[in-house]
Amino acid sequence: MPPWLAILAASALTYKIGGRKVGLLTLGGLLFLWNLRLWQATVETLVLVILATIAALMIGIPVGIWFALSRRAWRTFSPVLDMMQTLPSFVYLIPALPFFGLGAVSACFATIVFSVPPVIRLTALGIRNVPSELVEASDAFGSSASQKLFKVQLPLALPTIMAGVNQTMMLALSMVVIAAMIGAGGLGRAVWQSIQRLEAGAGFEAGIGIVIVAVILDRSTQALAAKARPHGSA
Amino acid sequence: MGRITLENVSKVFGANSAQAIDLISQGKRKAEVAQACGAVVGLRDISFDVHEGEILILMGLSGSGKSTLLRCMNRLVEPTVGRILVDDVDVTKLGRKELLAFRQKAFGMVFQHFALLPNRTILSNVGFGLEIKNVPAKQRIDAAMRAIELVGLKGWESKYPNELSGGMQQRAGLARALAADADILLMDEAFSALDPLIRRDMQAELRELQRSLKKTIVFVSHDLDEAVALGGRIVLMKDGEVVQIGQPEEVVARPATEYVRRFVEHIDLAAVMRAGQVADGSAVVLAPTDTVAEARLRTVAGGSDGWLVADGAGRFVGRVRAERLAAARTGETVSGLLDLDPGIVAAEARLDAVLPQVAASGAVAVVAEDGRLIGLITSRDVVRALAARPGNSSSQTQPAGADRWTGTSPNSPSTRSATTVSTGSPSMAAG
Numbered sequence: 313m314p315p316w317l318a319i320l321a322a323s324a325l326t327y328k329i330g331g332r333k334v335g336l337l338t339l340g341g342l343l344f345l346w347n348l349r350l351w352q353a354t355v356e357t358l359v360l361v362i363l364a365t366i367a368a369l370m371i372g373i374p375v376g377i378w379f380a381l382s383r384r385a386w387r388t389f390s391p392v393l394d395m396m397q398t399l400p401s402f403v404y405l406i407p408a409l410p411f412f413g414l415g416a417v418s419a420c421f422a423t424i425v426f427s428v429p430p431v432i433r434l435t436a437l438g439i440r441n442v443p444s445e446l447v448e449a450s451d452a453f454g455s456s457a458s459q460k461l462f463k464v465q466l467p468l469a470l471p472t473i474m475a476g477v478n479q480t481m482m483l484a485l486s487m488v489v490i491a492a493m494i495g496a497g498g499l500g501r502a503v504w505q506s507i508q509r510l511e512a513g514a515g516f517e518a519g520i521g522i523v524i525v526a527v528i529l530d531r532s533t534q535a536l537a538a539k540a541r542p543h544g545s546a
Numbered sequence: 547m548g549r550i551t552l553e554n555v556s557k558v559f560g561a562n563s564a565q566a567i568d569l570i571s572q573g574k575r576k577a578e579v580a581q582a583c584g585a586v587v588g589l590r591d592i593s594f595d596v597h598e599g600e601i602l603i604l605m606g607l608s609g610s611g612k613s614t615l616l617r618c619m620n621r622l623v624e625p626t627v628g629r630i631l632v633d634d635v636d637v638t639k640l641g642r643k644e645l646l647a648f649r650q651k652a653f654g655m656v657f658q659h660f661a662l663l664p665n666r667t668i669l670s671n672v673g674f675g676l677e678i679k680n681v682p683a684k685q686r687i688d689a690a691m692r693a694i695e696l697v698g699l700k701g702w703e704s705k706y707p708n709e710l711s712g713g714m715q716q717r718a719g720l721a722r723a724l725a726a727d728a729d730i731l732l733m734d735e736a737f738s739a740l741d742p743l744i745r746r747d748m749q750a751e752l753r754e755l756q757r758s759l760k761k762t763i764v765f766v767s768h769d770l771d772e773a774v775a776l777g778g779r780i781v782l783m784k785d786g787e788v789v790q791i792g793q794p795e796e797v798v799a800r801p802a803t804e805y806v807r808r809f810v811e812h813i814d815l816a817a818v819m820r821a822g823q824v825a826d827g828s829a830v831v832l833a834p835t836d837t838v839a840e841a842r843l844r845t846v847a848g849g850s851d852g853w854l855v856a857d858g859a860g861r862f863v864g865r866v867r868a869e870r871l872a873a874a875r876t877g878e879t880v881s882g883l884l885d886l887d888p889g890i891v892a893a894e895a896r897l898d899a900v901l902p903q904v905a906a907s908g909a910v911a912v913v914a915e916d917g918r919l920i921g922l923i924t925s926r927d928v929v930r931a932l933a934a935r936p937g938n939s940s941s942q943t944q945p946a947g948a949d950r951w952t953g954t955s956p957n958s959p960s961t962r963s964a965t966t967v968s969t970g971s972p973s974m975a976a977g
Contacts, residue, residue, distance in 0.1 A: 449661035451622055453675040453726065461676070467665050505976035 315351050319343060326528065330535030337531060341524040350499065350521045357488055357498030357525060359486025360416065362486045364423035369477060372428045376435025376476070386436060391522070393429045401426055401487055405494045419496030423487040432481035434523075474537030481529050489522055498508045499525065548633070548652075548729035549761030550596035550619060557588035557786075576785040584977070588614045589625070590786040601756055601763045601778030605770065605809075611786040612766045616732050619652045619764065621645060632730070650679050654723030658735040660715040662707040664804050668694065668718050669703040675726030678685035693725035694718075696755065713744035714749055720752075724759070733765045737772065749775040752788040770813050782806055789799070794818045814898070815932050821900050822893030824931040825921030831856050834863050834881035837872045842938030854911055854922055855880055862890065862911055891921050897931065904928055 319342040325348035327335025345354045378387045402428050442465050450464045466473075492500030499521045506515030549776040558579075566776040569578070589611045596602045604612040619630060621637055630637045632652055638695045640648055654675065664672045664738035670677075673690035681689070694703050697717040705873035707715055716736060723731055736747045753776060756763055767773055773780050774794045782797065790802040798818045801807035832841050832855045843866075845853055853864045853871070864884035875885055889903045889910035900923060903910050958966040 332790075364953055443661075445657050445661040445941050448622060449657055450674075452620060452649065452653065452655035452732070453646070453722075454646040454653075455678050456646055459678055463674075464663065468663070470665075521619065537788060 315346050318355070319346065329532050331364075334528075334531045337383060338528050341528055342408050345521050347522060348517050348521065350352055350502065350518065351495065353499045353518070353519055354525060355498075357490075357500065357522070360420060360423065360488045360491075360496060360498060361484045361525075361529065363415070363482065364420050364427060364488065365477070365481045367420070367424045368428040368480050368484065369431055371424070372431035372476070372480065375428075375471075375472065376432040377466075379432060379436040379463075380439035393433060396425070396429045396530050400444045402490050402493065402494050404487070405491065411492060414495035416496050418494050419488065419491030421490055422494075424485050427483035431473070431476035434467065434476030434479065435473050438469030438476075441472065442468045459527045470540040471537055472539045474533070478503065478530065478533040481533055482526065485522070485526055485529060515531060548596075549598045549631075550762065551595050551629075551631040552595075552615075552619075553631070554674055555592045555615070555625045555630060556589075556590055556620060557611075557618060557623060558626045558728060559586040559588050560584065563626050576787075587786050588623075589618065592628070592788055594781060596762060596764055599756075599760045599762055600755070601765060601776050603773040603776060603778050603780050604764060604766045604783060605768065606783035607768060610783040612768075612783050614692055614733055614786075615783070616764060616766050619732060620649050620655065626974040644859060646943070650675065650726065650728075650741065652728050654720045654726055654728040654731045655729065655732040656716070656736040658725050658738055660707070660712075660739075662715055662718055662721045662722075662740055664707055667706055668699065668702050668710070670720075671707065671718055672703075672721045672725050674722055675728075678746040679726065679846075684967055688826065690721070690725050696724060697721045708870055708922050711744075712740050713748065716740060716748065720755075724755075724853070729762060731761050731763045733763060735766050736768070740766070745772070753777060764912035770810060771817070774813065774817050783811065788964045795820055799823065807922075813857075817896060817899065819897040819931055819939065820893060820921055821891045821895045821912045821923060822914070823896060824897055824900075824927055825922035826924050826927050827891070829854065829913075829922050832866060833857065834884070835877065837876070838871065838878050838880070838883075839876045841866070841871055841880050852885070853907060855884060855918060856919040860918045861915060862913045865909075865911060891923075897928070901928065933969070 319339065321336050323339040323341060326338040342351075342354070345351060362381060379389065379512070404422040405418070408422045412418040412421055445515065446464055446468065449461065450460045455463065488498060489500035492498070492504040499518050502518035503515055506512070506518060556567060556570050557568075557836060562583040562585045565583045566579050566587060568584055570590055572585065574582065576590060579585060579587050592615060595650070604615060606612045614623050618625045619632075621630075621640075625638060628638070632648075635648065635652075637645070637648065660722045662668075663674070666757050668673075669687065669690055674687045676686040677687055681949050691700075691703065694700055697720050699721060702710060702718075703712065707718065709795050710718065717965060719736070719738075723733075737748050740748060749772060752763070755761075763778070765773075765776060765778070767776075770780075777794075778793055780790075780792060780797050781788055785895050790797055790806050792800075793812075795818045798810045798813055798815065801810055811824055830844055830847075830853055832844065832853050834855055834857060836844070841853070851869075852865050856866055863881075866880055866883045867885055870883050870885075889907045891910050891912055893905065893912055893914050900910060904923055904925055909922050911922055912920040914920055
């Protein structure tokens with residue numbers, strides 16, 4: 313796929329999600345990166361971030377639901393989440409290496425582990441914060457546990473869960489950059505190389521690139537979260 | 547359908563519930579149980595019946611256990627001991643799956659803060675109960691629309707809850723409970739969050755709805771005026787116990803305990819009392835066949851500007867004004883002197899509805915449903931009735947007709963004996 317087509321497609325997508333502002337931002341930002349000859353690196357970074365985020369959500373949302381419904385699970389594993397979030401991010405690179413070796417797979421693994429806590433936490437929080445009167449109402453009408461979950465708890469927790477998705481994606485991006493140390497490609501490698509070669513200019517360009525990707529991802533997911541909010545509020 | 551029977555229901559919160567139940571069965575009260583084993587008694591040995599098609603109001607201050615009791619009925623709160631029968635189904639014995647099905651079938655519930663799902667339209671909210679029942683979409687929408695029309699929200703069905711005022715949201719909450727077509731409506735302080743004007747409208751409309759739909763309604767409220775407006779039997783609770791059960795006017799006229807007396811202290815008596823309670827039945831009643839001489843003899847004590855006339859069967863015939871009797875020739879009989887336009891009110895009429903008539907004509911006659919004369923209400927009787935708040939020092943000012951027309955035994959604090967009071971609520975007929 314030629315870069316211009318991919319850029320147009322991405323802009324159209326973000327336009328659809330977030331409106332004109334986000335669409336134009338994506339268009340301008342990606343064209344700028346193409347112009348800087350960072351297109352290849354940008355795509356690699358995006359692919360890693362998106363794959364890692366999807367994997368993190370597939371793990372994190374069900375676990376979050378479990379934590380929300382089981383007080384015991386929450387109490388047992390909450391400290392583990394705390395630990396996962398306080399450990400310095402590059403520590404996750406170490407256990408990944410012996411299993412997957414240098415490269416994108418290790419990077420992806422470390423990224424998933426690093427970025428999963430927010431979505432777990434915010435999914436659990438969102439479900440727990442559903443007003444008890446609404447949960448009681450659904451019980452009073454005879455909902456089964458799964459009806460209650462899918463018709464009441466998850467829809468009402470969606471804005472909070474989407475905030476978790478946003479956080480997870482941002483963490484994934486920051487981790488993908490660091491994962492360049494163990495051979496992940498993308499903008500992170502450009503930064504890493506320019507550090508090693510003391511090329512301030514190239515490093516600055518790659519840094520700007522990361523910022524642009526971050527802003528695009530952040531605005532898009534925030535727009536998604538806003539759409540999930542109940543009608544008319546905030 | 548819709549009869550509920552509670553038998554010795556108790557609910558204990560906290561540890562030591564077995565010990566607490568033991569203590570309860572020994573007759574210990576809430577405070578004593580708390581002191582003995584630390585458990586909190588939510589409900590203490592409660593037994594009464596909710597009749598089919600009546601509005602029953604669970605009343606008490608916050609913490610008296612009324613909401614807990616309501617939630618025991620559909621087991622949102624599990625009673626610790628006791629049986630709850632709904633149309634001969636023992637709710638407490640249902641398994642998890644059966645309970646869900648039973649809730650879908652038998653109960654609709656309305657909540658204090660509406661509990662509408664903010665992410666759904668009114669239509670979708672109202673259809674929620676049917677959605678849970680897996681009713682097909684078409685049927686669901688039809689039923690939801692019918693319920694929406696019933697509560698007067700037609701035209702608002704595609705709005706979201708936060709676009710509606712509180713009163714309208716609660717209408718939607720009521721529609722949701724009605725849409726599933728359950729026999730029993732459980733209403734938890736349903737109108738308490740609404741402002742007073744809207745609340746009064748909703749109370750009147752609920753009464754209308756109840757009259758046409760014949761649902762059994764259990765209504766939790768802390769507001770005695772609300773109970774009076776809804777016009778059903780009252781179950782008064784305190785510290786998890788039932789203190790008194792009865793029609794509002796009975797509770798007001800004969801409070802079972804000091805607590806009840808204080809609870810009803812500020813009630814608008816005119817709204818609670820019935821004409822039959824206020825009527826003075828001790829006044830002289832003339833017969834239409836009496837001659838003027840006989841009549842003068844019987845009314846020699848005076849004290850009134852008119853006399854009631856009833857036939858041999860006690861049926862009300864008319865009224866004779868004092869000056870007319872005085873001016874009449876002695877040969878005439880009373881039947882020739884009758885006032886042809888006497889004010890008559892039904893014994894079940896609320897006193898406040900009778901007041902304008904009393905004010906206009908000075909006195910009205912009160913008759914029972916079968917036409918039997920009960921007595922006369924003069925402005926003096928009204929003042930006396932309103933001054934005769936139970937607990938006020940002069941106990942002999944108990945309204946003269948109070949015991950005559952209700953025909954019920956005096957209420958006792960024991961719940962079982964009091965549940966037998968008349969089921970056909972006179973207030974419903976009064977309108």
